[in-house]
Amino acid sequence: MLLQDNWRYSWQALIRHKLRTGLLLIAVAIGVTSVLLLTSLGEGARLFIEKEFSAMGHEVMIVLPGKKETTGGAVPIYGNSPRDLTIDDAIAMEKISTVKAVAPIIAGTSLLSYQGKSREVITLGSSADIFSIRKLTVSHGRQFTNKSKDPGQAVCVIGSTIKQQLFGNINAVGKWLRFSGQRFRVIGVLQERGESMGLDMRQMAIIPIQSAETLFDSPALFRVLLELKQSGSEKYTEEKLIELIKKRHDGEDDITILTQNSLMSSFNNILNLVTASIGAIAAISLVVAGFLIMNVSYVSVARRKQEIGLLKALGATSNEVRLLFLIESLLLVSFGVIVGLILGYGLTNIAAFMWPTFPLAIPWWATLASISIALFIGLLFSWLPASHAAKHDPVLALRGN
Amino acid sequence: MKKAKVALIELQNINKSYVIGEQPLQVLKQVNLTINKGDYLSIMGPSGSGKSTLLNMIGMLDRPDNGEYKLANKSTVTINEEARALLRRDHVGFIFQNFHLIPRLTAQENAELPLMLAGISAKIRRARVNNVFARLGILDRAAHLPKQLSGGQLQRVAIARAMVMEPDILLADEPTGNLDQRSGLEVIELLEELNQQGITLIMVTHDQQLGNRANRQLTMVDGKITQDISANVIAR
Known part of the structure; x- marks a missing residue:
C-alpha cells in the first residue's frame, strides 16, 4: 500500500x-x-x-563574609564565618585596580517614628556608592555623598512607602526621624522602583555606614557590593579579593564571592x-x-x-x-x-x-x-x-x- | 482438438475442526478435491455442512488442521500468513452474500481497495475501476456511497472489487442471497460471463436451481463431499 x-x-x-x-x-x-x-x-x-538582575548591571560582584562551598547547592545568602568583614576590609577593596566603586552594607531593623507614627523598617547602612551600584535614584531631595561617612552625619534616604506611611502627603525632606531613638534627618526619598533582588526598596531606609555602625553597635558587614570598571574582569578581581582577604585575615580566604553571572546561573x-x-x-x-x-x-x-x-x-x-x-x-x-x-x-x-x-x-x-x-x-x-x-x-x- | 485441463486447486485429505464451547466440531472431514482452471463449480448442502469453510479454505482465509492444499501446484499450507495474504491478493477475488462494502467509501473507492492494497497508483486504479464499472453497467454510480445504491448495484460493486485485480479464482458465497430474483439472475449471468472469459468460478449456494447452472456441482453433508457431478455426467 x-x-x-x-x-x-x-x-x-x-x-x-x-x-x-x-x-x-x-x-x-x-x-x-x-x-x-x-x-x-x-x-x-x-x-x-x-x-x-540585569537592572543591577553585569559588572557587580557581591562579597559575603564566610566561606560557602558552591557545589551546585542553593545560592548562599548569609555567610558562615567566625571572622567578620569590616569597613576597613571594604576600604582595602577600593584599592584593587579593576574596582570602580565599593558599597559595604550593614543591615538591621530599626523602629522608625515621626510625630507619634512608627513602624519597623529594614535599615541599610552603606556608602554613597550603593546608589550608583544598585541604580537607585531619589524622587525628592538628594542622596548622601561619601562625605557622609563622617559618623556625625545623621542623615537618611527613605523608601517611598515609608515616606507615605510616616509623612503622608507632606514633604519629608528636611524632617527629623527617630531610628530606634536616634535622630536622623531625611535628605531624600527613593524613586519608586519596586523589588530588586528580593528586597523591596520602597520599604527601606538607607543611612551612612558609620551611622549604621553606631546604630546597630556592630562593625560586622552584612555584605560588600563591588562595581567593576569593566565587565570581563570578574576573574582577576576575584583572585585579587581572595589575595587581599587572605592577607588581612591571617591567611584565611573566609569570604564568598558572588558574581552577577553565578547568581543568575x-x-x-x-x-x-x-x-x-x-x-x-x-x-x-x-x-x-x-x-x-x-x-x-x-x-x-x-x-x-x-x-x-x-x-x-x-x-x-x-x-x-x-x-x-x-x-x-x-x-x-x-x-x-x-x-x-x-x-x-x-x-x-x-x-x-x-x-x-x-x-x-x-x-x-x-x-x-x-x-x-x-x-x-x-x-x-x-x-x-x-x-x-x-x-x-x-x-x-x-x-x- | 480439446484443450487439456490444468489443475489449479488441489485439496488432499483436508480436515478442519473448531472448538465450540468445550466440544471440538469437525467441519471438514478428509476432503479431496481438484478444481481445474476455468471450472464453474457450485457447492451446495444444508447449513453447517462445511460449504463456507471449504470456500474459506480455498480462499486461504482459513488453514486446514492437516492435509495439503496446492494452488497452481504450490503448497499454501507451509507458507506464513503474510505470504498467504499476498497470494490471496494476487489470485483470489471474493464476493460475499452481504457485499461487505465499507460504508464511508464511495463505490469507486470500495472497488479500488484491492488495487490500493497492492500499491497501484491512483491514476491506474481509477482507469481500471472505470473500465470494470463500465462492463458491469454501474459507471454512473461510481461516486455514490453504498447507502445510495440498490442491492443489485451493491453486489455489482462487490463483483467489480473482486475483478479489478484480474484474479484466477472468483469465490462467491451466496452471491444472490440478499438480492431479489431479477437482480440475482443478473448477477449470476454476470459471473457466468466472467467464467466464460477464463476465470475459475466457485460458488456456494443454498439454491438448487442456481447450483444446477454450474458445470460441476458438489454436495456436502456433515463436512464431507457426498456428491460430485460434472457437466458431462449431467448431460448424460
Whole structure:
C-alpha cells in the first residue's frame, strides 16, 4: 500500500467519526496546551528574575563574609564565618585596580517614628556608592555623598512607602526621624522602583555606614557590593579579593564571592528545574489523553471488525492493518498537537498582552517536548489496539465475531 | 482438438475442526478435491455442512488442521500468513452474500481497495475501476456511497472489487442471497460471463436451481463431499 493511500484511508476513517475524533483531538490539545502554558509561567519567572538582575548591571560582584562551598547547592545568602568583614576590609577593596566603586552594607531593623507614627523598617547602612551600584535614584531631595561617612552625619534616604506611611502627603525632606531613638534627618526619598533582588526598596531606609555602625553597635558587614570598571574582569578581581582577604585575615580566604553571572546561573538552574517539573506535571494530561486514545481505539477496532476482515480477505497483511490503525492515531494526535500549539501560543500571547510586566514566554524545549511526548504517547497507546486489529482472524472478523 | 485441463486447486485429505464451547466440531472431514482452471463449480448442502469453510479454505482465509492444499501446484499450507495474504491478493477475488462494502467509501473507492492494497497508483486504479464499472453497467454510480445504491448495484460493486485485480479464482458465497430474483439472475449471468472469459468460478449456494447452472456441482453433508457431478455426467 502506498503511504499516501495509507494516510488518505486513515483520514477518511477519522472524518467519518467526527465526534469521536473531535473529543480525542481536544484531549490531546488540552495536554499540549497545559504543557505550554505552565512552562511559559516558569520561563516567565526566570526571565523576570533575569531582568531584575540585569537592572543591577553585569559588572557587580557581591562579597559575603564566610566561606560557602558552591557545589551546585542553593545560592548562599548569609555567610558562615567566625571572622567578620569590616569597613576597613571594604576600604582595602577600593584599592584593587579593576574596582570602580565599593558599597559595604550593614543591615538591621530599626523602629522608625515621626510625630507619634512608627513602624519597623529594614535599615541599610552603606556608602554613597550603593546608589550608583544598585541604580537607585531619589524622587525628592538628594542622596548622601561619601562625605557622609563622617559618623556625625545623621542623615537618611527613605523608601517611598515609608515616606507615605510616616509623612503622608507632606514633604519629608528636611524632617527629623527617630531610628530606634536616634535622630536622623531625611535628605531624600527613593524613586519608586519596586523589588530588586528580593528586597523591596520602597520599604527601606538607607543611612551612612558609620551611622549604621553606631546604630546597630556592630562593625560586622552584612555584605560588600563591588562595581567593576569593566565587565570581563570578574576573574582577576576575584583572585585579587581572595589575595587581599587572605592577607588581612591571617591567611584565611573566609569570604564568598558572588558574581552577577553565578547568581543568575544558580537561579536559572533552579527555575529551569521548576519549569521542567511543572511541564512534566502538565504532561500527565497527555498520558491521560493517551489512555483515552487507547480506549477509544479498542472500541473502534471492535466496531470495525468486518472492515478488518474484509481488508484481510482482499490481501492486506497483518502489518498493513496495524499500520492503518497506527497512522489513524498519528493523524489524530498530530491534529491535536496543532490545535494545542495554536491554543498554547495564543493564550500565552493574550496573557503577555494583558500582563506586560511579567514576561511570559514558552521555552523552545517545551514546544519540542510537548510535540514529541504527544506523538510518542499517541503511538505507544495505539500500538496495542492496532496490534489487536492486526491479529484478527479474517473469517471470524468478516462475521463480526 | 480439446484443450487439456490444468489443475489449479488441489485439496488432499483436508480436515478442519473448531472448538465450540468445550466440544471440538469437525467441519471438514478428509476432503479431496481438484478444481481445474476455468471450472464453474457450485457447492451446495444444508447449513453447517462445511460449504463456507471449504470456500474459506480455498480462499486461504482459513488453514486446514492437516492435509495439503496446492494452488497452481504450490503448497499454501507451509507458507506464513503474510505470504498467504499476498497470494490471496494476487489470485483470489471474493464476493460475499452481504457485499461487505465499507460504508464511508464511495463505490469507486470500495472497488479500488484491492488495487490500493497492492500499491497501484491512483491514476491506474481509477482507469481500471472505470473500465470494470463500465462492463458491469454501474459507471454512473461510481461516486455514490453504498447507502445510495440498490442491492443489485451493491453486489455489482462487490463483483467489480473482486475483478479489478484480474484474479484466477472468483469465490462467491451466496452471491444472490440478499438480492431479489431479477437482480440475482443478473448477477449470476454476470459471473457466468466472467467464467466464460477464463476465470475459475466457485460458488456456494443454498439454491438448487442456481447450483444446477454450474458445470460441476458438489454436495456436502456433515463436512464431507457426498456428491460430485460434472457437466458431462449431467448431460448424460
